[in-house]
Amino acid sequence: MVAEPSTGDLTHFRSSTRRAFAPAQAPPPTSTQALAPVGWDRSRKVPGSLKQAIDHAYDEWQAEPVGFVSYGCGSIGLHAVDQLRTVFVALHAVTMPDVVGVDLLDGGPPPPAADRCERAADVLLGQLRWWGLALRDGRAARPYVS
Template sequence: MTPLRLAVIIGSTREGRAGDRICRWFVDRATRRDELVVTVVDLADYDFPVGYPAEPTPAMRAFTAQVGRAEAFVVVTPEYNHSFPASLKQAIDYAYDEWQAKPVGFVSYGCGSIGLHAVDQLRTVFTALHTVTMRDIVGVDLLCGEPSPTATDRFERDADVLLDQLRWWGLALRDGRAARPYVS
C-alpha cells in the first residue's frame, strides 16, 4: 500500500516559539512508521503578504501546493490569548479545495490549558473547510517544565493514538476521493 502523505504544520511564527521543538519530537515519532511519509510545513519559512492580495504570491502558491499534496495533516499550534495564532489562520485561508475530505489532527501547547481553546477554535475552522478533525489530541502544558517519565509515556501514547486515527481516516478518505470526487 502506498504510504499516506502527512504534512505537519508548525502554526507559530514567533521568535523563541516552542512549536519547532514540539514538532521535531512529534515528527520523530511519526517517521518511525513505514506507512507514513512526513513533511514539515513551517509557516516561518513562507514570506506571506501582510494583506490578502488580488493574485496569489509565490509563497501562497507554494503553501497551497503543499496542502494539496498532503493526504492528512497535523497542526502544531500554540494557544495565544485563548486562540490560535493569526499566522496560522492566514495560511489556512490561502487554501480551500486542497483541505477538503482530508483528516486533521492537533498537537497543541499552552500554559495551563495545553492549547485546548486553540484546538476548539481550529476544529470550527477546519469543519468549515470540509475536513475531518480527529477527536484525540496531543496536548503539552508549558508550565510543567521538563516532562516527567510518566508525562513522556503519556505524550507517546497520545501521539500513537493520533497517528493511528489519522492513518485510518487518511486511507479511508483517500479511497473515497479516488472512488468519487468530493462535492462541497
C-alpha cells in the same frame, strides 16, 4: 505532514497555493494523506498566523483528515484546538477527536507526562492513518465536491 506556519514549509500544498508561499525551486508536492497543524494557545485564541495559513489554503483542506498537536500553559492549547475544530469543519475537513497536548508549565515533561504524550501521539497518528486511507480511497472512487 506536520507544518507550523513559522517554518514556511508549505510545499505540500497544491501548486497555486505553493507558488504563493514557496520558492520557485521547491520540489513538487507529495501526496499528503493527513495534516496535523501545530497550534498554540495565545490568550485562549488561535494565533493569526496559523489562521491565515489555514484560510489561504482553503481548498487543500477539503476531505482531508486533520489532527491537532497543541501546546500552552496549563490548558495545553485546548482552547485554540476547540476554535480550530470549528474552522476545519467549515472547510469540510475531518477532525480527529484526540489531541496531543503539551503543557509548557511542566518544565520538560516528567516521565508520566512524556508517556501520556507518546501514547496520545500514537493514537492520533493511528486515527490520521485510518482516515487518510479511507478518504484517499473515497476521493479515488468519487471526487469530493463541496
